[in-house]
Amino acid sequence: MRKTLRAVLAAVALCGMAMAANAPAPDFKLEKLGEGVWAAIGSDSGKAGANAGFVVGEDGVAVIDTFEDPGAAKDLLAEIRKITPMPVRFVVNTHYHLDHVNGNDVFAAAGATILAQRNVRAWMRTENLKWWGDKIKPEVKARVESLKLPDVVYDQGVDLYLGSRKIEVRSYPGHTGGDSIVYVQDAGVVFCGDLFWNRHIPNLIDATTKAWISTMDTLVGYGAGKFVPGHGEPGTALDMKAFQQYLVDLRAAVAQAQSAGTREDALVQAVLPQMQAKYNSWGYFKEFAKSNIQQTAEELAGTKRRPQPAESATSATPTVPYLPLKVRLGEKAPDFSLPATDGSMVRLSAFQGHPVLLDIYEGFW
Amino acid sequence: MMELGEFTKHYREFQAVHASILAISTDPMEEARWTKEKVGTPFPVLSDAKREVLTLYGTRSLSTFPSPDGGLYNHTTLIMVDRNGVIRWIYRNADYRVRATVADDLEHIKQLR
Numbered sequence: 001m002r003k004t005l006r007a008v009l010a011a012v013a014l015c016g017m018a019m020a021a022n023a024p025a026p027d028f029k030l031e032k033l034g035e036g037v038w039a040a041i042g043s044d045s046g047k048a049g050a051n052a053g054f055v056v057g058e059d060g061v062a063v064i065d066t067f068e069d070p071g072a073a074k075d076l077l078a079e080i081r082k083i084t085p086m087p088v089r090f091v092v093n094t095h096y097h098l099d100h101v102n103g104n105d106v107f108a109a110a111g112a113t114i115l116a117q118r119n120v121r122a123w124m125r126t127e128n129l130k131w132w133g134d135k136i137k138p139e140v141k142a143r144v145e146s147l148k149l150p151d152v153v154y155d156q157g158v159d160l161y162l163g164s165r166k167i168e169v170r171s172y173p174g175h176t177g178g179d180s181i182v183y184v185q186d187a188g189v190v191f192c193g194d195l196f197w198n199r200h201i202p203n204l205i206d207a208t209t210k211a212w213i214s215t216m217d218t219l220v221g222y223g224a225g226k227f228v229p230g231h232g233e234p235g236t237a238l239d240m241k242a243f244q245q246y247l248v249d250l251r252a253a254v255a256q257a258q259s260a261g262t263r264e265d266a267l268v269q270a271v272l273p274q275m276q277a278k279y280n281s282w283g284y285f286k287e288f289a290k291s292n293i294q295q296t297a298e299e300l301a302g303t304k305r306r307p308q309p310a311e312s313a314t315s316a317t318p319t320v321p322y323l324p325l326k327v328r329l330g331e332k333a334p335d336f337s338l339p340a341t342d343g344s345m346v347r348l349s350a351f352q353g354h355p356v357l358l359d360i361y362e363g364f365w
Numbered sequence: 366m367m368e369l370g371e372f373t374k375h376y377r378e379f380q381a382v383h384a385s386i387l388a389i390s391t392d393p394m395e396e397a398r399w400t401k402e403k404v405g406t407p408f409p410v411l412s413d414a415k416r417e418v419l420t421l422y423g424t425r426s427l428s429t430f431p432s433p434d435g436g437l438y439n440h441t442t443l444i445m446v447d448r449n450g451v452i453r454w455i456y457r458n459a460d461y462r463v464r465a466t467v468a469d470d471l472e473h474i475k476q477l478r
Contacts, residue, residue: 210396255399302403325442326423329455333446336418338389338411341398346387346409349450354383355474358444359368360424361390 026075028052028067031234034187036165038083039228040067040076044200044283048072049099050230053191054080055184057162060089063112064182064191065230066103073103077110088112090160092169093150094193094230095179096123097203098131104148115158116150117171119178122310124149127206172219174212175202177309181219188225195219198232198239200283201246204295206306209247216244232283246279254296268293333358368441369404375471376407384474389413445473 027046031039036056042048049068054061054076061080066073080088091107093116094100101124104114128144129136152158157170157180168183175194182191194202195215219227220237228234229243250271257270271293279285298304327333337347348356372379372386379386386408390397397412413419424442445454454473 252395259402300399324423325455325457326421327444327452327455329452331452332450333444333452334421335450336421338413338418339394340409340411341394341401342409346411348387348446351385351446352450353448354385355448356385356387356446357372357379357470357474358442358446359372359386359388360418360422360442360444361388 026079027069027072028076030079033189033226033228033234034184037184037187037189039191039234040079041233042067042072042231044231046072049102050097050194051228051232052076052100053182053228054088055162055165055167055182055187056084056086057165057167059163060086062090062092062160062162062167062182063088063107064092064228065094065100065193066091066107068099068102070103070106073106076103077106089162090115092116092160092180092182093120093124094181094191094195095176096120096127097176097194098128098144098147100193100230101128101147102143108148108151113152114148114150115152115154115160115169117178117180118153118155118310119176119307121150121153123176123178123307127307130205172215174208174215176206177208177306183222183224188223189228190219190222190224190226191228192219192230194230196227196229196235196240196243197284198227198229198235198243199281200229200232201279201285201288201292202231202243203284203288204292207295207299208306209251209296209299213244213247213251216240216247220244246282249278250275250292250296251300254293255300258297258300263297264294267297368443369400369406369410372408372470373404373406378471379474382471382474387411389418391416391419443470445470 028040028042028048031041033039038054040048040052040054042050047069050065052063052065052067054063061084063076063080067076077088088107088110089112091104091112091114093104093114096119108114124147125145128147129141132140154169155171157168160167160169166185168185169180170183171178171180172195173179179193179195181193181195195212196219220240225236226234227236227240253271253274254267257267262270268290272289275289275293279289295304333348335347335349337345340346369388388406388408388410391413392400393414394412397410401410419425422444443456444452447453456469
């Protein structure tokens with residue numbers, strides 16, 4: 001990849017083009033995914049730090065994420081300016097991690113309103129300090145603590161209109177507990193932020209892999225032709241399923257090692273070769289594979305630390321959430337038969353003669 | 366998971382009144398196994414991955430709420446069936462954070478007798 005880039009630059013230089021006087025090429029590449037829908041793909045080690053994107057509508061532009069570096073954000077704004085003179089009206093932060101929000105001030109200065117899920121505003125200036133621990137430099141700390149926060153927050157999602165062009169922003173659990181996707185229905189494109197890592201090992205520091213696996217089913221259900229990850233190249237539903245499988249494999253391997261009584265370093269050593277056999281070629285394997293195992297072990301053991309969600313109107317006062325029951329007091333309980341964990345089938349009518357308490361849950365225990 | 370732990374702790378009291386407990390969730394079998402193992406429930410944990418019982422009984426919730434661990438809370442429904450298979454008590458609460466206590470459950474079982 002880098003070699004190809006160097007070859008292209010060399011060719012340009014040899015042609016003696018006037019480009020030498022211009023600013024260097026941006027630290028990301030633009031890819032057009034549909035009419036007015038662009039992904040900005042950062043490289044794994046570049047200063048952009050992650051992917052971003054933008055959507056051009058009838059009366060303005062919506063930007064998705066703002067990179068890890070304000071310089072890269074300025075380059076993105078410059079690239080948008082080459083494509084359209086319309087104002088950048090909105091920026092959506094897909095989550096709070098620094099590599100997706102550090103250029104917010106660049107777009108705010110250009111007049112954009114910044115939107116994100118409620119927790120992003122609560123976590124941006126605090127949780128982003130943890131990447132450095134105690135060794136954080138004063139200037140870095142000052143930068144994090146003055147990051148441009150979202151101006152507008154939502155709980156579940158919001159629809160944006162660029163003239164008649166509709167953009168759906170929806171929040172889903174899994175990666176941090178405050179992630180959103182941006183769906184451009186008329187182009188069949190979903191910007192997934194870090195809910196999707198294409199052929200890249202994810203950062204699980206704030207993750208709940210169990211919720212994330214179901215979120216992946218929901219996202220694939222959008223039926224989009226293109227899914228833009230937070231890291232890696234734009235992919236298809238197949239790439240989404242491959243990423244979901246990684247989370248499934250990781251959970252299964254960690255759970256198996258835990259049932260065998262393995263803990264901590266020994267657990268990492270037991271699981272790592274299994275993950276290596278299948279996922280060694282994925283980006284960030286060296287960076288994240290080990291911590292993925294440790295953090296999933298903590299999740300399964302119930303000891304994982306995660307950022308505390310912001311209090312919201314929805315979480316403070318739940319509304320009546322039920323569909324009407326199909327059973328009534330005084331009526332016979334409909335009989336059923338379901339598989340138990342020991343492989344047997346359990347039938348309700350078999351308990352005739354004794355009271356039975358049914359504890360019925362939808363979804364996670 | 367909170368009821369499962371409570372029911373497990375007080376299982377003897379349920380046994381004393383000859384009551385059985387069936388835990389039902391939409392978790393796939395693999396997750397149900399993991400839950401049973403982790404909580405150590407002495408009673409069966411059933412997997413309703415195809416939502417058959419959920420649909421039959423209509424115990425569907427319209428919404429979920431974010432939980433502090435980043436996952437989702439769902440609504441639980443407790444249904445007490447007497448020795449003749451008749452439904453005698455149903456517990457649901459609009460606030461997912463308010464759950465019936467084991468004492469409530471045992472009291473209702475005793476009233477059945």
